[in-house]
Every structure is written in structure tokens, then in C-alpha cells.
Amino acid sequence: MTLNQTFSLADVAPHNTSESLWCIIDSRVYDLTDFFESHPGGEFVLLQVGGKDATTDFYSLHRQAVLEKYGSLCIGAVENEEAQVIRPHPGDLSIVPYAEPAWLTPQFESPYYNESHRRLQKAMRVFTDTWVTPEAQEKEISGERISLGLIQRMADANILGMRVGPGPHLHGRSILNGVLCGEDVDYFHDLIVSQELVRATARGFWDGNMVGMTISLTAVLQHASPDLKEEVQRDCLSGKKTICLAVSEAFAGSDVANIRTAAEKTRDGQFYVVNGTKKWITNGTWCDYFVTAVNTGNGLSVLLIHRSEGLATKAIKTSYSPAAGTAFVTFDDVKVPVRNLLGEEGKGLKVILSNFNHERWMVTCAGVRMSRIVVEECMKWSNQRLVFGKRLAEQPVIRAKLAKMISLVEAMQAWLEHTTFQMTRMSHASQNEHLAGPIGLLKMYCSRCAHEIAELAVHVFGGRSLTQTGMGSVIEMFHRTTEFDAILGGSEDIIGDMAVRKAMKRFPKSML
Ligand code: HEM
Numbered sequence: 001m002t003l004n005q006t007f008s009l010a011d012v013a014p015h016n017t018s019e020s021l022w023c024i025i026d027s028r029v030y031d032l033t034d035f036f037e038s039h040p041g042g043e044f045v046l047l048q049v050g051g052k053d054a055t056t057d058f059y060s061l062h063r064q065a066v067l068e069k070y071g072s073l074c075i076g077a078v079e080n081e082e083a084q085v086i087r088p089h090p091g092d093l094s095i096v097p098y099a100e101p102a103w104l105t106p107q108f109e110s111p112y113y114n115e116s117h118r119r120l121q122k123a124m125r126v127f128t129d130t131w132v133t134p135e136a137q138e139k140e141i142s143g144e145r146i147s148l149g150l151i152q153r154m155a156d157a158n159i160l161g162m163r164v165g166p167g168p169h170l171h172g173r174s175i176l177n178g179v180l181c182g183e184d185v186d187y188f189h190d191l192i193v194s195q196e197l198v199r200a201t202a203r204g205f206w207d208g209n210m211v212g213m214t215i216s217l218t219a220v221l222q223h224a225s226p227d228l229k230e231e232v233q234r235d236c237l238s239g240k241k242t243i244c245l246a247v248s249e250a251f252a253g254s255d256v257a258n259i260r261t262a263a264e265k266t267r268d269g270q271f272y273v274v275n276g277t278k279k280w281i282t283n284g285t286w287c288d289y290f291v292t293a294v295n296t297g298n299g300l301s302v303l304l305i306h307r308s309e310g311l312a313t314k315a316i317k318t319s320y321s322p323a324a325g326t327a328f329v330t331f332d333d334v335k336v337p338v339r340n341l342l343g344e345e346g347k348g349l350k351v352i353l354s355n356f357n358h359e360r361w362m363v364t365c366a367g368v369r370m371s372r373i374v375v376e377e378c379m380k381w382s383n384q385r386l387v388f389g390k391r392l393a394e395q396p397v398i399r400a401k402l403a404k405m406i407s408l409v410e411a412m413q414a415w416l417e418h419t420t421f422q423m424t425r426m427s428h429a430s431q432n433e434h435l436a437g438p439i440g441l442l443k444m445y446c447s448r449c450a451h452e453i454a455e456l457a458v459h460v461f462g463g464r465s466l467t468q469t470g471m472g473s474v475i476e477m478f479h480r481t482t483e484f485d486a487i488l489g490g491s492e493d494i495i496g497d498m499a500v501r502k503a504m505k506r507f508p509k510s511m512l
Contacts, residue, residue, distance in 0.1 A: 003028070003074070003076060003077045004076070005075065005076035005077075006076055006077050006078065006079040007029050007076055007077075007078060007079065008078070008079055009024075009053075009078065012024060012029055012051055012052075012078070013051040013052075014051060015031075015050060015051050016047075016050030016051030016052075017047075017050065018033075018036070018043075018047065019033070020033055021033045021036055021046060021047065021050045022050065022051060022075075023046070023049045023050060023051070023052060023053070023054040024052070024053040024054065024055065024078055025053075025054055025055050025058045025067065026055050026058075026059075026067075026083050026084055026085045027077055027078045027081035027082060027083045027084070028067075028074050028076070028077050028078070028083065029074065029075050029076045029077065029078060030070075030073045030074055030075065031073055031075045032046050032050075032073060035070070035073055040469070040470070041061065045057075056386075059085070059384050060384055060385060060386045061471070062470075062471070063380075063471065064085055064086075064087060064088070068087070090125075090126050090129035090130045091122060091125045091126035091129055092125075092129075093125075094376060096376050096379050096380060097379065098372070098375055098376070098379065098406050098409070098410070099372065099373075099375070099376035099379065100372075101195075101372070101413050102410075102413070103417075104121065110417075112188055112417050112420070112421055113188060116179075116180050116184060116189070117188050117189060117192060119179050119180065120175065120176070120179055120180055120189050120192050120193075121192050121196065123176040123179045124159075124176070124192060124193060124196035124197070125196055125199075127157065127159070127176065127196075128196050128197055128199055128200060129199075131150060131153055132150070132197060132200045132209070133199070133200040133201075135147060135150055135205075136200035136201070136202035136205040136206070136209070137200070137201075137202055139202070139205050139208070139321070139323045140202035140203075140204055140205045140321045140323055140477075141321075142323075143204075143321050143322035143323055144322075144323060145208055145285070145286050145323060145325055146205065146208050146209055146210075146323070148239070150209075151210070151239040151242075152239045154210070154239065155237065155238050155239030157175065157176045157177065158170070158173045158174065158175045158176070158182065158237075159175070159176070159193065160210060160213070160236070160237050160239060161173055161175075161182065161237045162175060162185065162189065162190065162193045163193065163194075163210055163213060163214045164213065164214060164217050164218055164221070164237075165187070165190050165218070165358050165362075166185040166186055166187060166189070166190060167221065169221055169233055169237065170182030170183070170185050171183050175189075186424045187361075187420045187423040187424050188417075188420055188421075188424065190362075190365075191365050191416070191417075191420050194362055194365035194366050194369070195365050195366070195368070195369035196369075197209065197366075198365075198366040198369045198370055198373075199369065199373065201370070201373060201474050201477065202321070202323070202477070203320050203321070203324075203370075203477055203478075203480075203481040203484075204320040204321025204322065204323040204324040204481075205321060205323040205324070206366065207282050207283075207320075207323075207324035207325075207326075208282075208283060208321075208323040208324045208325050210242070210283070211282055211283065211324075212242065212243060212244030212245060212281075212282050212283030212284070212287055212325075213236055213242065213243050213244070213283075214358075214359070214362060215244075215245045215282075215355060215359045215362075215489070216243050216244055216245035216289075216291040216355075217232070217233070217236050217243055217291075218354070218355040218358060219245075219291050219302060219342050219351050219352070219354070219355055220232045220233070220243070220291065220304060220342060221233060222351075222354055222355075222428075223302070223342040223343040223351050223354075224304065224340075224342055225339060228304070228339055228340065232289065232304065235288075235289075236289070241288040241289060242283060242286065242287045242288055242289070243287055243288065243289035243290075243291065244281055244282060244283040244284050244287040244289070244290055244291070245281070245282075245290075245291050246278040246281045246284065246290040246291065246292040246293070246305075246329055247259070247278070247292075247293040247352060248278065248279055248280050248281070249261060249276070249277060249278055249279055250277065250279050253491070256293065256300065256349065256352060257300060257349070259293050259294065259295050259300060260276055260295060261274065261275070261276025261277065261278065261292065261293070261294050261295065261331060262274070262275055262276055262294065262295050262296075262297075263294035263295065263296050263301065263303060263336070264296075264297070265296075265338070266335075269338065270337065270338060271335045271336060271337055271338060272294070272296070272303060272335075272336045272338065272340075272341075273333055273334070273335055273336075274292070274294055274303065274305065274310075274331040274333075274334040274336055275331055275332060275333060275334075276294070276330075276331050277328065277329065277330050277331070278290075278292065278327075278328070278329040278331075279316070279328055279329075280316065280318075280326060281313075281326065281327045281328070281329050282324055282325065282326055283324070283325040283327075284313050284325060284326065284327025284328075284329050285313050285314075285315050285322075285325040285326070285327045286313075286325050287307070287313075287325070288306065288307050289304060289305070289306060289307070290304075290305045290306075290307070290311070290329065291303075291304055291305075291342065292304075292305045292331075293348055293352060294348075296345050296346060296348075298345060298346040299345075299346030299347065299348070299349075300346070300347075300348035300349050300352075301341060301343075301344075301345045301346060301347070301348040302341070302342040302343060302348040302351040302352065303336050303340050303341060303342065304336075304340040304342055305331070305334060305336050305340065306336075306340075308334060308335070309334070309335075310331060310332040310333045310334040310335070311329065311330070311331055311332075311334050312329070312330045312332070313327040313328070313329050313330075314327060314328045314330075315327060315328075316328050319480055319481070320480065320481045320484070353432070353436075354428075354432065356436070356489060356490065357431055357432060357435055357436055357439050359488075359489040360439050360440065360442075360443045360489040360490065360495065361419065361420070361423070361439050361442075361443075363443060363485050363488050363489050364412075364416055364439075364442055364443045364446045364485075365416065366485075367446050367447065367450050367482070367485045368409065368412045368413055368416050368446055370450070370478060370482070371405075371408070371409045371412065371446075371449065371450045371453045371478075371482075372409045372413070373474060373478075374405070374453055374454070374457045374474065374475060374478050375402075375405045375406055375409050375453070377457070377461075377474050377475060378401075378402060378405060378456075378457050378460045378461070378475075379402065381460060381461060381464075381471065382398050382399075382402060382460060392460070398460060401456045401459060401460055402460075404452070404456060405453050405456050405457070408449040408452060408453055409449070409453065411449070412445070412446045412449050415442055415445065415446075416442065416446070419435065419438060419439060419442050422434075422435060422438070423435065436498070436499070436502065437498065437499035437500075437502040437503055438499070440490070440495035440496060440498055440499040441495075441496060441499045443485075443489070443490075443492065443495060444486075444492040444493075444495060444496040444499075446485070447482075447483075447485045447486040447492050448486075448492070450478075450482045450485060451482060451483065451486070453478075453482075454475075454478050454479040454482045455479075457475045457478065457479065458475060458479050460475075461475045465479060
């Protein structure tokens with residue numbers, strides 16, 4: 001893009017044919033001569049605006065990001081005119097109403113966040129805008145796994161460690177080059193990392209971005225022997241190796257107790273021999289370690305299995321991007337040293353359940369932020385789209401949909417923050433005792449709200465919500481994938497039921 005050269009309106013006007021085609025957008029002059037034949041919206045519309053100011057037409061159909069991408073078409077600026085459109089920079093907060101949670105809105109205060117949270121949010125936003133979003137957008141389409149370069153970058157900044165939540169694994173580590181000490185990390189920092197990373201708006205890539213580690217490394221940190229824990233923590237948090245959770249099977253999803261993958265001890269008692277299959281294993285196509293639920297004959301047990309002879313993975317085609325690395329895993333006489341048992345034999349359910357709260361809460365953090373991004377998209381579109389000669393937002397029916405969406409997202413964030421605050425005040429054991437029910441209900445509520453927001457957004461965007469490119473692409477992705485959150489980490493019906501059963505157990509014995 002060059003703005004050194006300036007043109008008058010009279011200079012631009014003659015360039016209105018296919019031989020030389022210029023137009024003005026927001027005080028900048030674009031030479032479309034070599035572009036108009038490949039324009040995704042067709043040649044005709046561009047020939048119509050040749051030599052003219054096309055600002056209104058352009059912004060009723062495109063986002064500023066299109067101009068950033070095609071910046072090389074810009075040949076200069078219109079003399080004595082100022083640009084009106086705001087050009088975002090990495091790290092910027094959105095100024096669209098309700099696009100940021102209240103604590104990031106200057107007029108409001110929050111009791112939950114201190115200066116360290118604000119520093120982390122700023123640094124995470126710059127990191128996501130600069131390094132994550134460009135790769136996420138590319139890989140979501142190509143379906144390739146996250147690059148080793150980005151994993152390394154996250155490892156160096158200790159973002160990988162942050163993704164497992166607060167704890168001793170972060171002690172002695174500096175987060176994002178001194179923004180925060182690992183010892184000071186709490187669940188609000190954890191929430192910020194999840195909510196900022198998901199802004200890359202690429203659902204398959206988001207799951208591919210180490211979600212497998214988030215939901216499985218914790219089992220190793222809490223239940224492995226000290227030397228195994230040390231080894232795996234070092235491998236995973238340095239980005240050298242990757243790890244995933246292998247629980248669900250064709251035979252057993254939320255009914256974990258029905259798992260058929262079997263582990264039998266060798267006669268010398270040195271190894272388990274594992275046989276069976278696992279299905280829907282996020283990141284499984286490329287992971288090195290598998291935290292695997294197995295049937296040891298005396299109940300459910302959990303083994304840390306290294307990718308080794310007899311372990312094969314195959315990609316499963318799902319409705320979202322293969323960048324998530326969703327796998328079908330086969331274990332064919334895989335030999336696993338007994339030291340790789342996590343927790344006690346036959347008591348694996350405890351190991352699996354011990355991380356479910358954090359997983360469900362993390363899924364909720366991301367889902368709430370994605371819902372807010374959808375609200376932002378709808379607000380922008382309603383403001384820019386002209387229909388029947390008016391902005392979409394001038395139609396009361398559209399405003400009613402926006403009101404519904406905003407109120408849902410604000411309610412979700414408020415309940416999420418309230419729950420997060422309780423987490424900061426409880427030990428891991430107390431969380432398991434007192435928060436399993438409330439987190440289950442929170443997740444259920446948020447996945448229902450997201451479902452409703454997706455439906456409303458489709459109505460606001462119309463046909464554009466069906467296309468994977470252009471203005472409605474975020475809505476298309478959200479509508480296609482948000483329902484996953486009702487399933488991941490436990491189906492919403494089951495966790496809702498679990499929450500009520502837990503509450504009924506605490507019901508007073510005497511009649512009321
Ligand atoms: C620098 C100038 C322009 C560039 C680089 C450009 C680029 C694009 C791109 C990349 C798309 C695909 C959708 C998207 O990513 O948003 C698109 C769609 C479209 N463009 Fe342009 N465009 C330009 C100017 C214009 C102008 C001035 C008009 C109208 C007068 C126009 C009309 C359209 C239409 C009708 C579509 C299809 C949109 C839809 O159905 O959602 N474009 N353009």
C-alpha cells in the first residue's frame with residue numbers, strides 16, 4: 001500500500017474502463033485493472049464504480065479486513081480527504097458495543113480482575129492477533145495441524161503451561177516474557193487465555209491448538225509417579241511432545257464405565273498389554289502420548305500410553321476442520337510399562353473425573369467468548385448492511401434479535417465469572433465436591449444460549465450465514481460447530497442430570 005501519491009477526484013474519474021479501472025474507498029485510491037476479472041463479487045459491479053467513490057457500496061458488502069488483505073491494490077490517497085474507517089491494530093480492544101466483556105469496557109468496573117489480569121489480557125490479545133489468528137485462518141481451511149513453530153512460540157511464552165490451569169507446574173516460569181509470574185496465576189488468568197485464544201475464530205484449529213493437552217496432562221500431573229510426571233510435564237510444556245485424552249469409544253461415550261479397551265498384565269507383572277479402540281480423540285492423529293481409559297478386569301484404570309508399536313491412528317472426518325486432529329485409535333497388543341498407570345488400578349474413574357470440572361469450565365470460557373464474537377459480527381453487519389434503503393439495525397425485528405443475543409451473552413459471562421471466582425477460593429478437592437454440579441449447569445446453560453445465539457445470528461445474516469467465505473463466515477462456522485460444546489466433556493443432558501442428582505443428595509432428610 002502506498003499513500004505517498006495523492007490524486008484529485010478529477011484524476012480518478014477517467015479510469016472507468018476495463019483498460020484502466022480505479023475507484024476510491026475511504027479516501028484511498030485502488031487500481032482494480034488487474035484484479036476486477038478475479039473479483040469474487042464479479043467484474044460487473046467493479047466496472048460500475050470505475051472512476052467513482054465506492055465507499056458506501058464497498059462497506060455494505062465487505063469488512064475492512066478485505067482491504068488489508070488486498071492492500072497492494074492501493075495506489076495512493078485522495079488529496080485533502082481524511083480516512084473515516086478505523087483500521088484495527090494487533091492487540092486493540094473492539095469499540096463495537098458489547099463486543100468486549102464489561103470488565104474490558106472503560107465505563108465499567110469489576111471486582112474480579114486486577115492489574116495482572118489486565119496486563120495478561122493485553123499481551124494475550126497481541127499474541128493471538130499476531131501469531132495465532134493468521135495461522136488459524138489458514139489451517140482451518142487447509143485442515144493441516146498446528147505448526148511446530150507456533151507450538152514452540154507458545155511453549156517459550158509459557159502459554160502451553162497456562163492452558164493446563166493454575167498449579168505448581170507453572171512455578172518458576174515467567175508468562176509472556178515477564179507479564180506474570182507462574183506462582184501468581186489464578187483461574188481468571190486461565191479464563192483470559194481461553195477467551196483470548198478463541199478469538200482466532202477457527203473452531204477446528206482451536207481444538208487442534210493443544211486442547212488434547214488441556215484435558216489430559218492434568219491427569220498426569222495429579223496422578224503419575226513423581227519421575228513419570230517430571231518427564232511428561234517437561235516434554236509437553238516445552239512443546240517437544242503432544243498429549244491427548246483417549247476415553248470415548250464406539251461402545252462408551254458419557255457412559256464411561258462401559259469401556260471395552262482391555263489392559264491385561266503380563267505374567268512377570270512388568271507391563272500391561274492393551275487391546276481395543278478409541279473414537280473421537282481430539283488431536284489424536286498426531287499426538288505422542290495418550291491418556292487412555294482401559295478396563296483392567298477389576299474396573300476402570302487409566303494408562304499413559306506412548307505412541308509405539310501396535311498403536312495406530314486414523315483421521316475421522318467430522319463436520320469441522322481436520323485441523324482438530326480428530327482420530328480413531330487402535331491398540332493392538334500395545335505393551336505399556338506398569339509405571340505408566342495413573343492413580344490406582346480399578347479406580348480410574350476418579351482420575352478421569354478429577355479433570356472434568358476444569359475441562360467443562362474451559363469449554364464454557366471459549367463458548368461464551370465465541371458467542372460474544374458472534375454478537376459483535378451481528379452488530380457490525382446490522383450497522384453496515386443496507387436493506388430497503390435503510391441500515392438493517394433500523395428494523396425493529398433485527399433490534400429485538402440483537403437484544404436477545406446481547407442479554408444471553410452478558411448473562412453467560414456474569415455466571416462464568418461468578419463460578420470462576422468460586423474456583424479461585426477453593427482447593428481442587430473442594431471444587432470437585434462443591435462445583436461439579438454448578439459447573440455442569442453453567443456449561444449446559446451456555447451451550448443452550450450459544451445454540452439460540454447461532455440461530456438468531458443466522459436470521460440476521462440471511463444467506464451469508466451459509467457461506468464459508470466472506471461476510472458471514474464466522475456465523476457459518478459458529479452455527480456448524482457450536483453444538484459440539486453440548487457434547488464435549490459430557491453431554492449437557494447428562495451433566496445437567498448429574499447436577500440435580502448431586503443437589504438432591506444434599507436435600508434435608510426431614511420433610512419441608
Ligand atoms: C479494493 C476493492 C475490492 C476488493 C479487494 C474486493 C474483494 C472482494 C472479496 C475478497 C470478496 C469475497 C467476500 C469477502 O471476502 O468479503 C468480494 C465480494 C463481493 N464484492 Fe468486492 N471487492 C472490492 C470492491 C468491491 C466494490 C466497490 C463492490 C461494489 C460496487 C464490490 C462488490 C462485491 C460483491 C457484490 C461481492 C459478493 C458479496 C456477497 O455476496 O456477500 N466489491 N469482494
